[in-house]
Amino acid sequence: MAQIVAAMAMTHSPGLTGWFTRASQEYQQLALQATAEMRRRLEAARPDVLVMFSNDHLLNWPINNTPEYTVGIADEHVGPAEWFDEWLAMEKYRVAGHSALARWIVNDGARRGLALAYLRQMQYDDGISVPTHYLNPDAQFRLIPVTMNCTVPPIPTPERAYRVGTLMREILRAHPGNERIAVIATGGLSHEPGGPRYFWVDEEFDRWFLDLLKRGDHEALLRECTLERMEAAGSGGTAELLAWVLVLAFTQGPADVLAYMPAVAWRSGTGMVVWNEMAK
């Protein structure tokens, strides 16, 4: 059976590639060191495939039809999407997919009552492209992108994300293959992309959220970190942390917080986290 060998999370702010040098030298160094450490730990875990949980920024789906979750089932993923490449200051990248496992996720999800949309050709903006740039620059790991809706009302709750994470863990581990799988959440921390508080970062919320991850008490996190609290810390953006909550369900015990930067210059609370222990 397939096994989960690593679980991580990082911010995918477009500033991390598009206008990286506009943040302080200190933040640039912190971000480079933390992502290098994530890559080092990822390589040590020897995954065959990265399952990345991000959100669709209204790129693949129009606002009249936004599925809760969407799986990219292509044999190869190409990004960034037209027009977003210039914004992210990134050359086009190509990463092999894992079509068989991706299609398994969709079909086994249905068997377990989890409705997952899929796309044979997915487009990529910052959500997948920025973590790919830092964690998989040589495309050595295959990729299955899974996007969610966390910005078009109604926005799912953290409880729902955790429940989906639990189902995803069962789905992936039930795959009749011997894949080694790393799960990676992308997005957050506090920010309000395009809202009135576009420049704002809620350092207090971010440090509180990261402390909850360091404690490793899932029940406490789900009880205290409500959707309302996320929205108050930056509407339409902070709820990208639902991807982190989803990945949390793959883990147990405390997380290592590798770095945190309240980076107004990148318009996002910026953080990198690795979990040490996978849920049994």
Next chain:
Amino acid sequence: MGNVERCDKTLPTNEMIFRVRGDAALRARFVSDLEGLAREFGLSRAEYEALRDKDPRRMMDLGVHQYYVPQILRLFFGASHNSNAHAALECYKRAFPEETAQAMALQERLERGR
């Protein structure tokens, strides 16, 4: 709840930007013939004027989804080097002076603390 709850999921502008963004010909027309494009997509006069005036506050008051607002501004001003000094962000500073001042004070405080 938060600002994102204010979006009007049925607003024609939200449908238009989804189509325009990924199509080079429509992106060019957005700049050269916004009024004609707005008519074709069924935008109201108020929607068209908020776009024409590059006013994030009015766009969101009408129900434009907050993700699309910076994209609309990047269609006008270009997508590269989108730092806080970019022309698209200057529109935010004009539209939301109080929120901007708070964020800039925070940045100063954070940098002074180091």
